[in-house]
Amino acid sequence: MQESRIEETPLCMSPYSRRRFLAVAGKSAALASWGISGTTLDAVLRESLDQGLIPGATADVHAEALLKPDMIVHSETPFNAEFPPHLLHDTVTPTSRHFVRNNRDIPERAKRKDPQGWKLTIDGAVDRNLELSMDDLLRFPQVSLKVVLECAGNGRSLFDPKVGGTQWIRGAVGCSEWTGVRLRDVLNHVGLKSHAVYLGNYGEDVPVNSGEAFSRGIPLEKAMDEHTLIALKMNGADLPAAHGFPARLIVPGWIGSSMQKWLNRIWVRDRVHDSEKMSGYSYRVPSYPVAPGSKPAKRDMVIATSWIVKSLITAPESDAKIQSETPVTVGGHAWAGEDGVTKVEVSKDYGVRWQEARLTSPLNRYAWYNWEIKLALENKGYYELWARAFDDKGNAQPFHQPWNPKGYLGNVIHRVPVVVDSKS
Numbered sequence: 350m351q352e353s354r355i356e357e358t359p360l361c362m363s364p365y366s367r368r369r370f371l372a373v374a375g376k377s378a379a380l381a382s383w384g385i386s387g388t389t390l391d392a393v394l395r396e397s398l399d400q401g402l403i404p405g406a407t408a409d410v411h412a413e414a415l416l417k418p419d420m421i422v423h424s425e426t427p428f429n430a431e432f433p434p435h436l437l438h439d440t441v442t443p444t445s446r447h448f449v450r451n452n453r454d455i456p457e458r459a460k461r462k463d464p465q466g467w468k469l470t471i472d473g474a475v476d477r478n479l480e481l482s483m484d485d486l487l488r489f490p491q492v493s494l495k496v497v498l499e500c501a502g503n504g505r506s507l508f509d510p511k512v513g514g515t516q517w518i519r520g521a522v523g524c525s526e527w528t529g530v531r532l533r534d535v536l537n538h539v540g541l542k543s544h545a546v547y548l549g550n551y552g553e554d555v556p557v558n559s560g561e562a563f564s565r566g567i568p569l570e571k572a573m574d575e576h577t578l579i580a581l582k583m584n585g586a587d588l589p590a591a592h593g594f595p596a597r598l599i600v601p602g603w604i605g606s607s608m609q610k611w612l613n614r615i616w617v618r619d620r621v622h623d624s625e626k627m628s629g630y631s632y633r634v635p636s637y638p639v640a641p642g643s644k645p646a647k648r649d650m651v652i653a654t655s656w657i658v659k660s661l662i663t664a665p666e667s668d669a670k671i672q673s674e675t676p677v678t679v680g681g682h683a684w685a686g687e688d689g690v691t692k693v694e695v696s697k698d699y700g701v702r703w704q705e706a707r708l709t710s711p712l713n714r715y716a717w718y719n720w721e722i723k724l725a726l727e728n729k730g731y732y733e734l735w736a737r738a739f740d741d742k743g744n745a746q747p748f749h750q751p752w753n754p755k756g757y758l759g760n761v762i763h764r765v766p767v768v769v770d771s772k773s
């Protein structure tokens with residue numbers, strides 16, 4: 350175990366993509382011939398480059414600017430990418446800085462941005478099966494909410510021992526504004542049978558290699574919460590292809606996988622949704638603490654639902670150079686799933702002393718909180734800025750990451766290295 354080593358790489362790339370970058374840096378001429386710009390090259394290093402293929406994501410650029418400067422691309426097909434924490438400083442995450450997590454390929458309709466023929470089927474334990482068009486949905490009251498959307502696997506790369514899956518660092522989280530209809534308005538319109546207890550949600554994305562569709566579900570109680578939405582807009586514009594055009598679920602406080610993209614079917618069920626992605630080790634965590642590296646029995650796994658208390662340091666940037674004469678402003682966000690955040694503390698001495706940051710209320714429930722503190726770093730040298738948030742149930746972020754087999758719900762305290770230079 351490398352307890353004392355800083356876990357994040359000081360550069361804006363994962364160690365993985367940095368390695369790839371070095372490996373393909375000599376190929377810029379070839380890239381230029383594909384019309385890929387220098388900035389894109391800096392930002393995006395993709396598996397397929399070494400294989401001599403034209404990257405699939407590049408082929409999609411005409412439909413959706415998927416590739417953005419400073420993006421950390423984990424995989425291209427399906428497309429999975431995040432941004433480094435210092436680019437997530439905004440209170441409302443711009444669409445261009447929101448991570449993308451796809452288990453499957455983006456549906457053709459979304460790429461074409463074509464709502465023609467799209468229907469949302471609602472069937473199962475309902476009074477009558479219904480097919481709703483976009484116009485039908487637009488007739489319901491439209492509401493807007495800023496919501497923290499975070500992949501259950503965010504922080505997976507920090508698990509020790511390593512676990513399989515996309516090696517998210519800390520950027521698989523955003524807080525954008527989502528606009529759409531309340532799911533409960535639509536369910537009430539359809540009419541629920543008394544034995545309805547759970548939703549099974551489906552999207553238009555196509556399984557790779559004929560695998561089962563990516564389908565997850567939520568209990569009826571959460572579905573009927575006034576904050577749970579069928580979102581039609583992100584930050585005031587139609588949903589981008591990558592984020593679920595033309596409709597997706599927004600399930601505030603819960604893990605990102607519950608927020609079905611490219612939504613086209615809601616199956617109202619009389620039991621817990623039992624798709625592949627609701628079973629086994631998928632999006633499930635042990636019901637009790639397990640030893641790192643162990644394999645708990647499937648029957649001991651429970652469905653992951655709400656996120657837990659977390660914070661992110663978005664300033665200063667990792668590896669920043671700071672003058673000792675100027676106090677450094679340390680700031681970022683905090684959130685706690687369905688719970689409230691009560692306090693954020695910052696340490697500059699490896700957790701020996703902690704100072705309370707100024708915490709500001711979120712723009713609405715389920716948006717993230719902002720926090721900030723000015724710290725004096727008097728001596729020159731290497732420092733780590735640590736932040737930990739507390740929730741209103743008395744939980745705080747741990748110093749060491751508790752382990753589970755799939756690396757879900759990682760919330761170990763964030764540590765940002767900085768170097769202080771004295772002028773004299």
Ligand SMILES: Nc1nc2c(c(=O)[nH]1)N[C@H]1C(S)=C(S)[C@@H](COP(=O)(O)O)O[C@H]1N2
Nearest residue numbers: 448449450451452500552605606608609610
């Ligand atoms: N149809 C569909 N919905 C999906 C997914 C998917 O692969 N297919 N991925 C889920 C996961 S795991 C996450 S974390 C979020 C990511 O949403 P974003 O790409 O808009 O950030 O979408 C969820 N909804």
Ligand SMILES: [Mo]
Nearest residue numbers: 500501605606
């Ligand atoms: Mo996710």
